[in-house]
Amino acid sequence: MDSGHSSSGLVHIPVLLTEVVAGLQIRPGARIIDGTVGGGGHTEAMLVQSAPNGRLLGLDADLAAIDRVQKRLAPEIANGRLQLVHAYFEQMPTIAQQHGFEAVDAILLDLGVSSFQIDSAERGFSFQQDGPLDMRFDLTAATTAADIVNHWDEQALADLIYEYGEERQSRRIARAIVRERPFATTAELANVVERALGGRRGSRIHPATRTFQALRIGVNRELEQLAQVLPACLALLAVGGRLAVISFHSLEDRIVKRWMQAEAQTFTPDPLHPMGGTERTPTGRIITRKPIEASAQEVAQNPRSRSAKLRIIERL
Numbered sequence: 001m002d003s004g005h006s007s008s009g010l011v012h013i014p015v016l017l018t019e020v021v022a023g024l025q026i027r028p029g030a031r032i033i034d035g036t037v038g039g040g041g042h043t044e045a046m047l048v049q050s051a052p053n054g055r056l057l058g059l060d061a062d063l064a065a066i067d068r069v070q071k072r073l074a075p076e077i078a079n080g081r082l083q084l085v086h087a088y089f090e091q092m093p094t095i096a097q098q099h100g101f102e103a104v105d106a107i108l109l110d111l112g113v114s115s116f117q118i119d120s121a122e123r124g125f126s127f128q129q130d131g132p133l134d135m136r137f138d139l140t141a142a143t144t145a146a147d148i149v150n151h152w153d154e155q156a157l158a159d160l161i162y163e164y165g166e167e168r169q170s171r172r173i174a175r176a177i178v179r180e181r182p183f184a185t186t187a188e189l190a191n192v193v194e195r196a197l198g199g200r201r202g203s204r205i206h207p208a209t210r211t212f213q214a215l216r217i218g219v220n221r222e223l224e225q226l227a228q229v230l231p232a233c234l235a236l237l238a239v240g241g242r243l244a245v246i247s248f249h250s251l252e253d254r255i256v257k258r259w260m261q262a263e264a265q266t267f268t269p270d271p272l273h274p275m276g277g278t279e280r281t282p283t284g285r286i287i288t289r290k291p292i293e294a295s296a297q298e299v300a301q302n303p304r305s306r307s308a309k310l311r312i313i314e315r316l
């Protein structure tokens, strides 16, 4: 789980950078979509690798991320190689079509939160620094974390914390939240969760980590968006094109892994007949039989990479 702090303050260090660029086989002239531009680290490396005439379409749900990268990579925008759009990646098919990105060579999804977001207390992603209970990637989206903790009923809260936080004490936490609400800030919520769980008990991770993860996933509909965009990405790739996904927790990784396995399957089992099923033509070839993880050296330089898992599939 991501404790949330970049080792170097306001810089977002791209995770598994060499592995992504190599695994996606970025060549000069490539057409690329980066669904999660963030600080633009992967975007920039893929532009370099696809020089002189490769083109990249970048999306991010966070307008602040788009604005920052627009300034930093202004020369690439000016020369027509980079186009940036403020949007959720679930809108990728429409946006790709609008920008003439069809049959592309490579797509990257580097999921979750960027260091900029975590380090901005006012975005409400962190319980290490006090801020409003927000957690939206897109500040124009309707639902904030405060809406969920202050208005959902106890059962729904417990389910969310259990499912998206994989938190076994979800009922106890939901009961305490309902008893102590309303909450305005991340610190207020973190304190109540910590008390509900009987304090830190010597654990290295803060007792509210799982609850905060659950709220963030819920606020941004992260798992629904991921499940929806994966088939759309495959459909946008040219034959031989590759999709790389970096996930940071087991819920995301499971969705990516199962989906890739299903696309690569040569046989669809029949659930009603254990021995039955039909042959199918696979739509993808899995490039990473096991997910690629950060080296010890990368983890030492960038603790955020500790939980990263990179999976790559090629369109057949």
Ligand SMILES: C[S@@+](CC[C@H](N)C(=O)[O-])C[C@H]1O[C@@H](n2cnc3c(N)ncnc32)[C@H](O)[C@@H]1O
Binding pocket: 012, 013, 014, 015, 035, 036, 037, 038, 039, 040, 041, 042, 043, 059, 060, 061, 062, 065, 087, 088, 089, 090, 110, 111, 112, 113, 114, 137, 220, 222, 225
């Ligand atoms: C881990 S960061 C990406 C970092 C980036 N690869 C880099 O090198 O700086 C994830 C980014 O994805 C964005 N994001 C998360 N979910 C998204 C979604 N469903 N649609 C669009 N952007 C999303 C976040 O706003 C965040 O900026």
